[in-house]
Amino acid sequence: MQLKRPASPLHLGLMAASCALLSETARAQAAAENAAEAPLQIDASVLYYKENAGRVQTIEPVVSLVKDFGDQRLLVGTLTLDTLSGATPNGAIPARTQQTFASPSSTSLTPKPGYKTTLYAIAPGDLPQDPHFKESRIAGDLDWSQPIGLDNTLSYGGHASTEHDFDSVAAHAGLSHDFNEKNTALSAGVNEEYDRIHAHGGNPVAGSDYALYEKEPSQTKNIAGGLIGVTQVMGRNWLTELNYTFDHSQGYLTDPYRIISLVDATGAVTSYRYENRPDTRTRQSLYWVNKVALGPTVLDLAYRRSKDSWHIGSDTVDAKLRIDLGSGMYLEPHARWYHQSAADFYNLYLIETAAAPSYMSADPRLAAFAATTFGLKFGIATGRNGELSLRLEQYEQRPSDQSSSLTGLQGLDLNPNLKATIVQLSWHLEY
Amino acid sequence: MSAGRAAAGGASPPPHAPEFEVVPREGGIVAVCFVAMASPCELLLEADADAVREVGRLAAQEAWRIEAKFSRYRPESIVSVINHSQGHAVVVDGETAALLDYAAQCYALSQGRFDITSGVLRRSWVFDGSDRLPEPAAVTALLPLIGFEKIRWQSPRITLPAGMEIDFGGIGKEYAVDRVLALVAAHFAGAALVNFGGDLAANRAPGTGPWQVGVERPDTEREARLLLELSRGGLATSGDTHRFLLRDGVRYGHILDPKSGWPVRDTPRSVTVAAASCVEAGILATFAMLQGSGAEAFLEEQGVRFWCLR
Amino acid sequence: MRIQCLARLTILSGLMLAACGCSAMGVKPWQREILARPEMALNAEPIDAAIDDHIYFSKEAASGGRSFGGGGCGCN
Numbered sequence: 001m002q003l004k005r006p007a008s009p010l011h012l013g014l015m016a017a018s019c020a021l022l023s024e025t026a027r028a029q030a031a032a033e034n035a036a037e038a039p040l041q042i043d044a045s046v047l048y049y050k051e052n053a054g055r056v057q058t059i060e061p062v063v064s065l066v067k068d069f070g071d072q073r074l075l076v077g078t079l080t081l082d083t084l085s086g087a088t089p090n091g092a093i094p095a096r097t098q099q100t101f102a103s104p105s106s107t108s109l110t111p112k113p114g115y116k117t118t119l120y121a122i123a124p125g126d127l128p129q130d131p132h133f134k135e136s137r138i139a140g141d142l143d144w145s146q147p148i149g150l151d152n153t154l155s156y157g158g159h160a161s162t163e164h165d166f167d168s169v170a171a172h173a174g175l176s177h178d179f180n181e182k183n184t185a186l187s188a189g190v191n192e193e194y195d196r197i198h199a200h201g202g203n204p205v206a207g208s209d210y211a212l213y214e215k216e217p218s219q220t221k222n223i224a225g226g227l228i229g230v231t232q233v234m235g236r237n238w239l240t241e242l243n244y245t246f247d248h249s250q251g252y253l254t255d256p257y258r259i260i261s262l263v264d265a266t267g268a269v270t271s272y273r274y275e276n277r278p279d280t281r282t283r284q285s286l287y288w289v290n291k292v293a294l295g296p297t298v299l300d301l302a303y304r305r306s307k308d309s310w311h312i313g314s315d316t317v318d319a320k321l322r323i324d325l326g327s328g329m330y331l332e333p334h335a336r337w338y339h340q341s342a343a344d345f346y347n348l349y350l351i352e353t354a355a356a357p358s359y360m361s362a363d364p365r366l367a368a369f370a371a372t373t374f375g376l377k378f379g380i381a382t383g384r385n386g387e388l389s390l391r392l393e394q395y396e397q398r399p400s401d402q403s404s405s406l407t408g409l410q411g412l413d414l415n416p417n418l419k420a421t422i423v424q425l426s427w428h429l430e431y
Numbered sequence: 432m433s434a435g436r437a438a439a440g441g442a443s444p445p446p447h448a449p450e451f452e453v454v455p456r457e458g459g460i461v462a463v464c465f466v467a468m469a470s471p472c473e474l475l476l477e478a479d480a481d482a483v484r485e486v487g488r489l490a491a492q493e494a495w496r497i498e499a500k501f502s503r504y505r506p507e508s509i510v511s512v513i514n515h516s517q518g519h520a521v522v523v524d525g526e527t528a529a530l531l532d533y534a535a536q537c538y539a540l541s542q543g544r545f546d547i548t549s550g551v552l553r554r555s556w557v558f559d560g561s562d563r564l565p566e567p568a569a570v571t572a573l574l575p576l577i578g579f580e581k582i583r584w585q586s587p588r589i590t591l592p593a594g595m596e597i598d599f600g601g602i603g604k605e606y607a608v609d610r611v612l613a614l615v616a617a618h619f620a621g622a623a624l625v626n627f628g629g630d631l632a633a634n635r636a637p638g639t640g641p642w643q644v645g646v647e648r649p650d651t652e653r654e655a656r657l658l659l660e661l662s663r664g665g666l667a668t669s670g671d672t673h674r675f676l677l678r679d680g681v682r683y684g685h686i687l688d689p690k691s692g693w694p695v696r697d698t699p700r701s702v703t704v705a706a707a708s709c710v711e712a713g714i715l716a717t718f719a720m721l722q723g724s725g726a727e728a729f730l731e732e733q734g735v736r737f738w739c740l741r
Numbered sequence: 742m743r744i745q746c747l748a749r750l751t752i753l754s755g756l757m758l759a760a761c762g763c764s765a766m767g768v769k770p771w772q773r774e775i776l777a778r779p780e781m782a783l784n785a786e787p788i789d790a791a792i793d794d795h796i797y798f799s800k801e802a803a804s805g806g807r808s809f810g811g812g813g814c815g816c817n
């Protein structure tokens with residue numbers, strides 16, 4: 001019986017090769033069996049989203065089916081239902097006096113016979129928000145992907161959605177090419193979206209005086225975009241992808257429900273205008289994502305930089321760590337940091353004496369702010385290749401511009417922080 | 432509880448009956464016996480005889496599946512398809528791709544001495560114990576058809592130049608042993624040992640103690656019987672006990688050097704290696720034989736358990 | 742169409758990656774066992790990603806970047 005010596009480099013090489021052969025073939029067999037036996041995957045999720053201070057809340061069930069036709073030909077169908085309710089800020093700032101607004105479905109700003117008027121009053125110091133906000137939306141997506149030859153994948157699909165005041169259809173197509181022993185892939189794609197906006201009560205004339213309550217029939221917009229990307233295997237445990245996306249929107253880009261307050265030199269509110277955004281917007285973003293395996297734990301780290309022709313620049317860092325707990329369970333903490341600069345026509349309010357700008361908006365979504373998300377997801381394997389998971393997240397938006405030096409607006413929080421809680425329950429099944 | 436005999440290879444495989452039999456052995460062990468890959472095969476399980484039919488059937492079917500898929504003698508096997516592809520690319524599946532990748536790595540690690548394209552030398556060399564050596568010119572004529580570097584392997588496509596052949600004979604049986612053991616372990620909770628004609632692997636020792644493996648090499652010159660203890664892992668034997676040529680007192684073993692086309696000189700009569708898997712044990716035994724007179728020194732350097740017979 | 746700084750940066754990094762990818766980076770086919778794990782796929786949690794994209798699209802000015810497909814909603 002010989003004494004055992006430490007393995008030589010050659011032996012290590014043979015050990016590694018032998019291990020790889022046995023694990024690769026086991027995996028190939030399992031994959032062949034799975035594809036043959038489980039051609040249908042179902043994902044069902046319910047999202048519950050609730051903002052603070054009586055603002056928007058939504059319940060959103062999503063169902064997605066993936067059917068494998070063999071040879072990597074996949075059909076994916078997704079149905080999403082969205083029901084929103086709660087109060088949504090209308091863009092006006094709090095004032096020292098009571099303010100009264102009409103809900104968009106009103107056909108008149110003041111009660112008049114023969115007209116529908118739903119008014120809401122906002123107490124002094126409160127952020128004006130429409131408490132009658134209710135919306136429901138249904139959306140469907142269908143996507144197909146298949147290999148072309150041995151190194152290429154073709155994908156295309158369509159989307160359609162409708163809600164009371166908005167309809168959308170979109171289509172996309174993409175091609176990706178693998179080379180370098182499938183270590184590198186180049187992708188390119190295009191998409192086109194066509195939307196029709198028909199706000200409750202009609203689309204207001206952009207930039208017009210709120211008191212006049214002038215409305216127009218429905219309008220449309222369309223978005224054409226493209227993507228190019230490269231995916232690269234960086235090592236046995238590291239995969240990276242870099243994407244550049246570009247899109248150009250044209251048409252009615254204004255939010256039909258938002259107004260902007262006009263104040264005098266002391267800060268007293270004098271009137272409101274409907275917002276008015278440019279009718280074109282060009283956006284670009286650079287997105288970089290990594291998946292790194294650290295033993296059984298997987299790190300997902302992504303960075304995105306975006307710019308657009310409204311001069312909004314943003315940075316996003318998104319990190320997730322999937323920690324395997326054994327017995328088919330995992331815990332996934334998540335953190336996201338986001339920062340954006342304001343659109344060049346964004347203002348908290350406008351001062352009446354200044355010359356009226358051509359474009360204006362007080363929509364907090366176009367303001368400068370920093371946002372953070374912290375979350376935790378727990379998942380547990382069920383049955384064969386199934387999974388049940390629960391995700392809890394907390395989102396907070398902190399605008400940079402929240403106050404004014406005008407005497408009449410001192411001490412008022414003109415754009416409060418937004419906080420939202422996100423709860424998502426998901427179930428994954430395979431047949 | 433003796434198991435197995437060293438591999439006894441024949442020139443061509445006898446047809447096997449697609450059936451198996453269950454034979455109780457002593458000590459609470461039951462054997463499922465069948466024939467596959469031109470060898471007597473057995474699956475030893477620590478179980479009752481009436482509980483093993485299903486596992487035994489799965490094991491035998493997996494062995495026959497691998498044999499049918501990779502045997503160069505079967506016209507429907509992927510190896511035959513590749514060998515008759517006349518220079519055209521053949522798309523292979525994940526399992527075949529993994530074996531080709533393995534062959535590529537072993538070719539590199541052996542500096543070209545382990546070469547799955549060297550099977551064409553079979554046309555000149557017939558190891559039947561006689562003294563009929565081939566004409567050197569005939570052997571030299573085959574050398575251009577040998578060389579793993581000459582084939583184009585880019586997963587999942589393999590292209591063999593016309594006239595070249597591949598053969599998984601050097602790794603197929605050991606691979607089948609490990610695959611069948613993994614399959615058995617997925618369906619059977621007790622201790623199991625898979626033995627295909629002397630290439631074997633076990634997942635753990637039975638309650639009564641380690642598996643007792645007897646490696647029998649009956650030989651005209653010397654009787655040698657090794658008794659080994661194996662708890663877990665693989666064991667493979669490479670030897671030329673039955674496949675050799677003898678002329679003018681010089682013994683020519685059947686392990687051929689793909690670069691010269693001639694047998695490796697001074698190989699041991701048999702090499703048995705123990706390792707974590709049968710595949711690993713088999714490749715180490717093969718590499719040792721390729722070292723000829725340096726087989727023992729080579730295995731010492733690798734730090735593995737081995738038994739050499741000269 | 743004027744190619745912006747971002748586009749130039751991507752094309753340059755992409756070409757560099759693709760060029761270096763030839764032999765310096767990447768793995769052999771038998772070294773893909775970790776990359777083959779389902780949680781290592783770049784789109785490992787597509788529903789979560791779609792839900793997040795929808796939330797951030799309706800609350801922030803920037804959107805997408807990962808891929809596209811999917812249409813709009815009336816929320817921005």
